[in-house]
Amino acid sequence: MAVSAEASFKWGRRRIAYSIERTDRSRLKITVTPSCEVRVVAPLQAHKDEIRERVQRKGHWIVKQIEDFEQYRPKTPTRQFVSGETHLLKGVQYRLRVVSHVASNIFIDHDRIVIETPRSESRRHKAALLKHLYNIEAHREFPARLNAVMPAFGVDGVEHPRLIIRPMIKRWGSFTPKRNLVLNLDLIQAPVYCIDYVIAHELAHAVQPDHGPRWRRLMDRAMPDWRERKIHLEQSLL
Ligand SMILES: [Zn+2]
Numbered sequence: 339m340a341v342s343a344e345a346s347f348k349w350g351r352r353r354i355a356y357s358i359e360r361t362d363r364s365r366l367k368i369t370v371t372p373s374c375e376v377r378v379v380a381p382l383q384a385h386k387d388e389i390r391e392r393v394q395r396k397g398h399w400i401v402k403q404i405e406d407f408e409q410y411r412p413k414t415p416t417r418q419f420v421s422g423e424t425h426l427l428k429g430v431q432y433r434l435r436v437v438s439h440v441a442s443n444i445f446i447d448h449d450r451i452v453i454e455t456p457r458s459e460s461r462r463h464k465a466a467l468l469k470h471l472y473n474i475e476a477h478r479e480f481p482a483r484l485n486a487v488m489p490a491f492g493v494d495g496v497e498h499p500r501l502i503i504r505p506m507i508k509r510w511g512s513f514t515p516k517r518n519l520v521l522n523l524d525l526i527q528a529p530v531y532c533i534d535y536v537i538a539h540e541l542a543h544a545v546q547p548d549h550g551p552r553w554r555r556l557m558d559r560a561m562p563d564w565r566e567r568k569i570h571l572e573q574s575l576l
Pocket of ligand 1: 372539543549
């Protein structure tokens with residue numbers, strides 16, 4: 339199935355682009371992908387104007403799908419990495435303490451994250467140290483959370499995916515066509531129950547690629563309070 343055309347429609351102030359794929363199926367189908375792309379699969383003989391009219395008519399639903407999941411993306415705040423600044427780890431706020439020292443080190447001391455460094459003025463160096471701490475914590479926490487969430491999807495035949503932890507710019511996670519579960523390193527800043535939500539969200543994509551009714555049914559069964567967790571993640575300080 340090849341993408342044969344690109345088109346767009348206006349909804350309020352926004353212009354929303356969509357792709358049109360032609361097939362020999364008899365019904366037109368509109369989906370919004372997790373990355374907020376609008377895809378239309380249309381019968382071979384359907385006229386472009388007819389497709390546009392159908393898409394326009396579903397405009398409210400399409401925009402709602404996009405808006406629902408746009409908020410799934412992390413915000414990117416700029417931090418200075420100076421003493422007194424707060425940084426999150428597993429939903430807990432830690433106050434940063436930057437100390438001049440002959441060697442670089444980073445560790446947690448009660449409610450503080452302590453950075454020891456000979457280069458206390460280098461924002462980039464301190465950011466790298468904090469990232470190092472986040473990496474260690476993420477590699478400790480995420481595999482354990484995946485193990486905890488997995489059983490809820492066992493009945494759907496979802497196999498334990500390979501877990502990849504890396505920085506992601508626009509998303510908290512993804513489930514790749516090669517069936518890898520990718521989690522954003524920054525997610526380690528979120529509360530554990532939000533980490534679990536992202537894992538469940540992506541595992542449900544192992545069964546259903548979009549956020550349609552089937553995906554929601556899977557989520558409702560595996561994690562009945564997923565909507566609250568989703569809102570919590572969106573409203574967190576990350
Ligand atoms: Zn998704």
